[in-house]
Amino acid sequence: MSQLKEKLQEKIQAHRPRVTRLTKEFGSVVIDKVDIGQCIGGARDIRCLVTDISYLDPQEGIRFRGKTIPETFEALPKAAGSEYPTVESFWYFLLTGDVPTPDQVKAVEAEFKVRQQVPEYVFTALRALPRDSHPMVMLSVAIMTMQKESKFCGFYNSGKFNKMDAWEYVYEDASDIVARIPVVAAFIYNLKYRGDKQVAIDQNLDMGANFAHMIGQSEQYKDVARMYFILHSDHESGNVSAHTTHLVHSALSDPYYAYAAGLNGLAGPLHGLANQEVLGWIMDFQKKLNGAEPTKENVTKALWDTLNAGQVVPGYGHAVLRKTDPRYTAQREFCLKTPGLKEDPLFKLVAMIFETAPGVLTEHGKTKNPWPNVDAQSGVIQWYYGVKEWDFYTVLFGVGRALGCMANITWDRGLGYAIERPKSVTTDMLEKWAAEGGRKM
Numbered sequence: 001m002s003q004l005k006e007k008l009q010e011k012i013q014a015h016r017p018r019v020t021r022l023t024k025e026f027g028s029v030v031i032d033k034v035d036i037g038q039c040i041g042g043a044r045d046i047r048c049l050v051t052d053i054s055y056l057d058p059q060e061g062i063r064f065r066g067k068t069i070p071e072t073f074e075a076l077p078k079a080a081g082s083e084y085p086t087v088e089s090f091w092y093f094l095l096t097g098d099v100p101t102p103d104q105v106k107a108v109e110a111e112f113k114v115r116q117q118v119p120e121y122v123f124t125a126l127r128a129l130p131r132d133s134h135p136m137v138m139l140s141v142a143i144m145t146m147q148k149e150s151k152f153c154g155f156y157n158s159g160k161f162n163k164m165d166a167w168e169y170v171y172e173d174a175s176d177i178v179a180r181i182p183v184v185a186a187f188i189y190n191l192k193y194r195g196d197k198q199v200a201i202d203q204n205l206d207m208g209a210n211f212a213h214m215i216g217q218s219e220q221y222k223d224v225a226r227m228y229f230i231l232h233s234d235h236e237s238g239n240v241s242a243h244t245t246h247l248v249h250s251a252l253s254d255p256y257y258a259y260a261a262g263l264n265g266l267a268g269p270l271h272g273l274a275n276q277e278v279l280g281w282i283m284d285f286q287k288k289l290n291g292a293e294p295t296k297e298n299v300t301k302a303l304w305d306t307l308n309a310g311q312v313v314p315g316y317g318h319a320v321l322r323k324t325d326p327r328y329t330a331q332r333e334f335c336l337k338t339p340g341l342k343e344d345p346l347f348k349l350v351a352m353i354f355e356t357a358p359g360v361l362t363e364h365g366k367t368k369n370p371w372p373n374v375d376a377q378s379g380v381i382q383w384y385y386g387v388k389e390w391d392f393y394t395v396l397f398g399v400g401r402a403l404g405c406m407a408n409i410t411w412d413r414g415l416g417y418a419i420e421r422p423k424s425v426t427t428d429m430l431e432k433w434a435a436e437g438g439r440k441m
Helices: 003-026 036-040 069-075 087-096 102-115 120-128 135-149 151-156 166-193 207-214 221-231 240-250 255-266 274-288 296-308 326-336 345-364 375-384 390-414 427-436
Strands: 054-057 061-064
Touching (some): 003 087, 003 102, 036 427, 061 069, 061 087, 069 326, 087 207, 087 221, 102 166, 120 135, 120 166, 135 166, 135 255, 151 166, 166 390, 207 221, 221 375, 240 255, 240 390, 255 390, 274 375, 274 390, 326 345, 345 375
Antiparallel strands (some): 054 061
16 A cells, blocks of 8 residues: 555544534534525535535635645645645655655655556547547547546446445556646647647656646646646535536446536636636736837726626636736745746736736626636646646646546545535515515425
């Protein structure tokens, strides 16, 4: 058993009694209410999911295992010669809640070197798809194609399935998926955009650096990959990709089925595809300035023109957050300290929109949150480094989101969470309760 898996076993066994006690002794304690607006409006803000991996505070933003983004970056061991931690160190942290030692990070990196070998039949399947298939289709197909490798599925079908031990096999699948998905993503990028010019894995590199290497990127982009995958890893459990993965796995579908489903949710324009749409909007916005340097005056005017035309300002607002998304701030800080990038015309426009849009949106009065989310910044960084194929951006998101989704379902099985099955009501029932002024309990 690996060091990480052994530590995770210790953590899960210590956590199980807490869940058992809550269920048996306090299962009837009411923690939330549900109103008609929430019932019709997508279950918004209903507290009915449990995760200790991350928590999204409306004012403070995301915390990974109790740590803010700056605290996370500060605490974790850094990649050699970098200010950023490796993805492997972050994976250890997400799973256990402990900051790993350098030796523990090396152990995970060594484990990933073995796990990252993608079966050749996966690449054969991808090459058989139409070359103009969307890269998210390719990524989902690749994950589903690997399902035959599932150790959890093999355990379930062995006739020796034991609920208490099931997490161990989910951990194996989850670790394989996390290690392999950047290799698959690099293959898809090279297949679609570089004439199928494939680059072999460099066994000396960590996960983020190896992804940069495999798509022919610069030394600087290694930090972009590390930062991007960590920032996009998890955003508590209510977002579509995380919730879908949890929901599908709650039926004991293996991690490959579950994450393929999560990726298909991530591909939607109201979720992961948004970063692509934001970049397109920013580039159109740039054209409206007719080559002029962005100023508060001309950007403010262009923003009002957008709103008065009945259009939204994409990248601003969030379902939960009521402040600037800390993931946006982390990427902005990367841009400001990177020579060349902070002078990039597209970034300068994004920076000026950041200075002006909150005031305009507040005055406009039709948004609860006038502050930028992660999508308002991420595409600009990719564009600057030459990753200009923006239909690939959601694949990058999907590589990072695998970390959070796989950590969560490993814990789902460790704690024996039940199949998810909410109860439905009819419109007639809602209208009846509305007439009565609320359901009588």
